[in-house]
Amino acid sequence: xxxLELYHDKPKPFSWKGPFFFILTFIILTxxxxxxxxxxxxxxxxxxxxxxxxxxxxxxxxxxxxxxTYENLIIEKDGKTYYKGERNTxxxxxxxxxxxxxx
Numbered sequence: 001x002x003x004l005e006l007y008h009d010k011p012k013p014f015s016w017k018g019p020f021f022f023i024l025t026f027i028i029l030t031x032x033x034x035x036x037x038x039x040x041x042x043x044x045x046x047x048x049x050x051x052x053x054x055x056x057x058x059x060x061x062x063x064x065x066x067x068x069t070y071e072n073l074i075i076e077k078d079g080k081t082y083y084k085g086e087r088n089t090x091x092x093x094x095x096x097x098x099x100x101x102x103x
Contacts, residue, residue: 056102059083059095067092068102 014022031058060083067083067090074097075082080098083090 055099058098058100058102059092060098061092061095067095071099 052072054073056072057069057071059067059069059074069083074082074092075084080091080093081095083092
């Protein structure tokens, strides 16, 4: 062995087997997780009960405006007429209710 070989480290050959199997395992696990997640999410079905809103009505207000709503969303309380929606309540007192198909 010469001095050059003795005191200088030889470069070791790089093996692609380790990183290749690591990357391949990572890809297989990721695809498996995504397939499982898609299958699991597709089995969950949340169905809300169907609401009976009644027939379609148009309320003609005294100022000339019209409110298009359903019959079961109109509430009469203490002699006043109210529209009761999901997030708000509107006073419709003085308006006339007409049963019309307003599509």
